[in-house]
Amino acid sequence: MERYDLLYRLYDEFDVETLREYQSFVDLFPPADSRVALDHWEEVSDELDRLKRQVRESFPSGETFAEVASRADRETAFTALDLYTRYDRSINALVLDVDETLRSAGQTDNEIPRETLHILTEIHESGVPIIICTGQTLENVKGFMIQGLGNELVHSGDLSIVYEAGNGVFTPGHGSQTKRLLYQDLGGDVRSVFETVRTRALSAAPDNVRRGCHLQGNEFNVTLKPNFETGSEDAETVIDDGLVHLIDVLGAAVVEQVAGDIEGDDPTDGSDDPTRGAAWARAHYAAADPEIREVLASSGIEPTAGGADSVPEPVASLFDRIDVAYYRGDAAEVGSLELDKVAGVEAALDVLDVADPFALVMGDSKSDLRVMEWVDAADAGIAAAPEHASADVLSHVLDRDELVFDRGESATMLRTAYVLNLFARLE
Structure with missing residues (x-):
């Protein structure tokens, strides 16, 4: 409990809030060319040194506690100590x-x-x-x-x-x-499917998707991004439509890749209907992701009879290696699950x-x-x-x-990690 007792003393007996404000000012607002600004920065820096010296002279391992005080508020410091106590690792x-x-x-x-x-x-x-x-x-x-x-x-x-x-x-x-x-390092079958999807992602898209989306410049993934402000109503609409289109294109590409491996296939009886791949893809990815299922339902798309269980094994096996991701009003993406x-x-x-x-x-x-x-x-x-x-x-x-x-306060969590590592030094 000694470390906790010292931390309570630090935040109860010293002006840690002012110390932290001075540290932030010195770090984030370096002296400008103005003489007045430079004088003020130097005054704050000198006062920061004085406050840190008070802490250093009042604690065993005072340098560490002075750093803790200058980087973290009370809640952050105790969270960091709790984490270090729990895991005993930096x-x-x-x-x-x-x-x-x-x-x-x-x-x-x-x-x-x-x-x-x-x-x-x-x-x-x-x-x-x-x-x-x-x-x-x-x-x-x-x-x-x-x-x-x-x-x-x-x-x-x-x-x-x-x-x-x-x-x-x-x-x-x-x-x-x-x-x-x-x-x-992925298999040739997966890479071939991605090449097909990338080629058709915009060229075969409905007019509103082709006009309202662009392809992100990925090396491998196929990502549709909106030509509207992210999160706007227009972006949500076009990304929802783009998601349905990508799923359909992916389904067709997968069926083309495994052609001949689907039991019972006979091109003469119409079993090569290109829409079946889209139907299978819709069933598979709707079963895998509730958000995708919701988008399909809101687009008026009814699930295939039998759902994901109706998808032939060679098709389902390839689907199981390919991810479809949906980010409302932001992106629709085909990626690798491997x-x-x-x-x-x-x-x-x-x-x-x-x-x-x-x-x-x-x-x-x-x-x-x-x-x-x-x-x-x-x-x-x-x-x-x-x-x-x-x-x-x-x-x-x-x-x-x-x-x-x-939101927007990632620095708080990073300071927790920094202070956790300061406590590890005490060992």
Whole structure:
């Protein structure tokens, strides 16, 4: 209990709030060219040093407690200590989703907040590698990470980007392992289906989908994005229609791929009807995902008689290797179930040489949940999510450590990890 007693004393007896405000000012508002601004910055910096010195001189391991006081409010500090007491391990990797996790369109103008970028830099400088884990394209993610964190950090050798939800891993500074194209290891049948779906995704689309959507520039996944503001009524409508179209195209492509393997097929009796693949795909993915089932129902599509059980085994077997993802008003996507964020994170940890991971995983969607479940099952980390995350993600997080943070406040959770590692130093 000694650490808890010391922490109570720290927050009860010292002006921690002022100390933290001064630290934030010094970190986030570096001195400008103005003489007045520079004088003010120096005054705050001197006062920060004085407050930290008071803490250092009043505690055993005073340097650590001064750092805790400067980075975390009372709730964050006690959460960090609770986590360290429970797991007795420091965080040795960050696995971070970007959209609606590090940044939030509703609160941060779709930019990663400066406070988040700063604490990420500090955690990296303390020796913890960072894995950015996203469904976005590599070039898009690499561009804004360089802009936010700087070219030197991104190319330090301790940052990895898992892109397209696990289809590839980019880890600068690692020679032949710098870029690993995991999708190249998939079977030829799956790759052939994806080539067909990509070719037809817009060319064979209904007029409203062709005019209202564009293809995200992925290396492998096929992702329809709206030409309207994300989350708007128009975006929701066109993505719902785009989802139905992608499912139908996927069904036809799969049937073409396994032609000849379907028991009872006889082209002379009309069994090569191209619409049957669409019907089978609708039945399969409606059974697999309640959100997809809801979109199909709202589009007036009745399930095939017999549902998913009516899908022939060769077709169902290939469907079982291919994912259809739906993000309301944002995207409809076809991806690989053999390559997900877990596969990408495992590859990134291998390249980064993190042999015994204990990671903080932060995310908001079903693809992030798979990583959270993986680290939970392997005793390889903890999970955190924003309060607007999907219901399944929130349920998982609340059932474990209740690490839920407010929209746009990812820095709070990152500070918890930073302070947890400070407590680990006391050992």
